[in-house]
Each structure stands twice: as structure tokens, then as C-alpha cells.
Amino acid sequence: MKTADSLALRHDGRRLRILDQTLLPHREEWLEVPDPDAMVLHIRRLAVRGAPLIGVAAALSLATFAQDGAGPAELRLAAAHLRRARPTAVNLMWAMDRMGAILDGGRCKDDVVMAELIAEAEAIFVEDVALCEAMARQGLGLFGEGEAVLTHCNSGGLATAGIGTALGLIRRGFEAGRVTHVFVDETRPLLQGARLTAWELARLGIPHTLLTDSMAAILLREGRVQRVLLGADRVAANGDFANKVGTYGLAVQCRHHGVPFHPVAPWSTVDLACPGGDAIPIEQRDPAEVRGTWAAAGTPAFNPSFDVTPAHLVTSLVTDRGVFTAAELASGILSRPRLRPTP
Numbered sequence: 001m002k003t004a005d006s007l008a009l010r011h012d013g014r015r016l017r018i019l020d021q022t023l024l025p026h027r028e029e030w031l032e033v034p035d036p037d038a039m040v041l042h043i044r045r046l047a048v049r050g051a052p053l054i055g056v057a058a059a060l061s062l063a064t065f066a067q068d069g070a071g072p073a074e075l076r077l078a079a080a081h082l083r084r085a086r087p088t089a090v091n092l093m094w095a096m097d098r099m100g101a102i103l104d105g106g107r108c109k110d111d112v113v114m115a116e117l118i119a120e121a122e123a124i125f126v127e128d129v130a131l132c133e134a135m136a137r138q139g140l141g142l143f144g145e146g147e148a149v150l151t152h153c154n155s156g157g158l159a160t161a162g163i164g165t166a167l168g169l170i171r172r173g174f175e176a177g178r179v180t181h182v183f184v185d186e187t188r189p190l191l192q193g194a195r196l197t198a199w200e201l202a203r204l205g206i207p208h209t210l211l212t213d214s215m216a217a218i219l220l221r222e223g224r225v226q227r228v229l230l231g232a233d234r235v236a237a238n239g240d241f242a243n244k245v246g247t248y249g250l251a252v253q254c255r256h257h258g259v260p261f262h263p264v265a266p267w268s269t270v271d272l273a274c275p276g277g278d279a280i281p282i283e284q285r286d287p288a289e290v291r292g293t294w295a296a297a298g299t300p301a302f303n304p305s306f307d308v309t310p311a312h313l314v315t316s317l318v319t320d321r322g323v324f325t326a327a328e329l330a331s332g333i334l335s336r337p338r339l340r341p342t343p
């Protein structure tokens, strides 16, 4: 197995390791993930997170398991556990479908299956790196000169195998001199913006300012943000999409203030089998995440991890295969067979 090396995930040909994102930004600790059961736990507790990255990590953990001698029955069971680790980001199911297709391919020799699983996991990793760059290329033309943008949650190198989805585009926009400042929503309740996006931007030397989620409306009203860009965990066939809770509120505020609003997602996040936002499963997490250490123990709390934004609030959706306006999304463009990957 070849080396896979990214900001959040490493495979040196034998061992799979992840950067424990729950400890950032204060500690950078790499954990060895010995088997898919361990990966399930790390995905659930968000040590490894972000829609594309959980698909890549799950595929690599399955391939490593095959390399360690797991047989087809064990691998099938592990794939089933992995695909249930988190319900909203469709990239996880997409990656497990790709690995499952090899397992179900009816090969008679285990070593053939193993080699193909390894090759497929490596391909998923490499493709994700390329998809990030393709999204950035597709979206770069959106920026004017010297824009301040706002983002929510973390959609960067910690959420993908490459430069990221929305944060990757913002990064390329900064390098091109078109983005000059990034406002970062802290992203309650688990603070992926404050802990992770701010950490990534600091490493990249991109000027940024942290704010609590409830402060974004002030910046939008005062005209201090030219564009909002964020990721997606699942895009339905009609363009509705799920992303980190708080995204829908931002979309409504952007519409009210006339600020362009863009989800950025690879094709692995598009779920054409899902007709609209109402059909997207939303992960409900432990109320303790909302209570934190400040609310009284046992206070009832509401904790949907994601919300759904209807396509009509989207200015345009940036994908590796093109940039699509709300009108194009409403016309069903995502389901058109002519939509082929960019060369």
C-alpha cells in the first residue's frame, strides 16, 4: 500500500494514523487506528471528521484491515459498521459502496480482493485531493478584488484529503489576491470554526477574525462580508443541502442582506438518490454537547448536528464539475447525464 499523507490522516504503507481533531488547537496528537472498529469510534467522537475525510478514512481503514488478513465476511461486517458511524455525510456511504462493490465482485481469491481494496482506497484518497483542486478552479471566478468572506464550521484540510472544499477555494482565492480576509463563525456547539478553521488559517498565514455564530448578522448588515462560502455534507438532487447546524440561518441572513451564499462540495457529496432536503437524515447528537460545562446538568437540550438549506437560498453551488445557480439547480441540472467529471 502506498503512502497517503494529508493534514489529518497518514498511511505509511502499513499503519493508519489520524490527527485527533478533538484536541486541536492546543495539542497535535496522532493516533494509530488499528482496525475499523477503532475508526468507527474515532468518526463518532469527531476525532476524524468532515464529510470527504470520513469517507477517505473509512476506506483506508477497511483496506488496512484487509492487508492485516481480514477475510471477506469480516470486511463486509466492518464496512457495514463504518457506514453507520455517522448518518448525514453521504461521502461515507459513497466510499463504502465503492469498497463494497469490490467485495461483492465475486473474486474467488482473497489476495486479489485485498489488492483491489487497497487500490480502491488509495484511489479514493488521491481523487479527493484532485476534487478539492477542481472545486477551487471552478469557483475562483466568483471572487471580485480584495473580498472579505465568511465561513462556517471547518471545510479545509482537516475535513478532506486535500486543501478542502470551501476553505480550499478561499485559500486559492487568497493566493490569487482576491480574498483578503476571512471571518470565521465559531460554530456551536463543538466549535469546529474556532478550534479548527482558525488553526488552519493561522498556519496558512491568511488574515482572519473569529466571531460567535450570532454575530454574523451584524457583519452582513454592515456590508463587511462580500460572500459566504461553506461546505456540505449531502447535496440532494434538487440542490437542497445539509451542512453543519447554523448554515440555514446564515443562508436566510444572506438572502435578507443580499450577500452571495455558496456551498462548495465535491461530487462525492451529491446524492442523486435523495430527491430533496426533507429526505436527508440528520444526526442528533448528545445533548451534553450543547450543555457544555455552563448549563445545569440534565438541562434538556436540542442538538441536531446539521441543518438543511433549501436550494432557492443558494446563489450558486460550487462543485468540481461546475458552478450551478439556484435556477439551474431547480431545473434538475445535477441529475443530467451530460454532467461529466472535468478532465
Ligand SMILES: CSC[C@@H](O)[C@@H](O)C(=O)COP(=O)(O)O
Pocket: 046, 049, 050, 051, 052, 089, 152, 153, 154, 155, 156, 159, 160, 165, 166, 192, 230, 231, 232, 233, 243, 244, 245, 305
Ligand atoms: C468538507 S466540508 C463539509 C462538511 O463536512 C462540514 O462543513 C461539516 O459540516 C463538518 O461537520 P462535522 O460534524 O465537523 O463533521
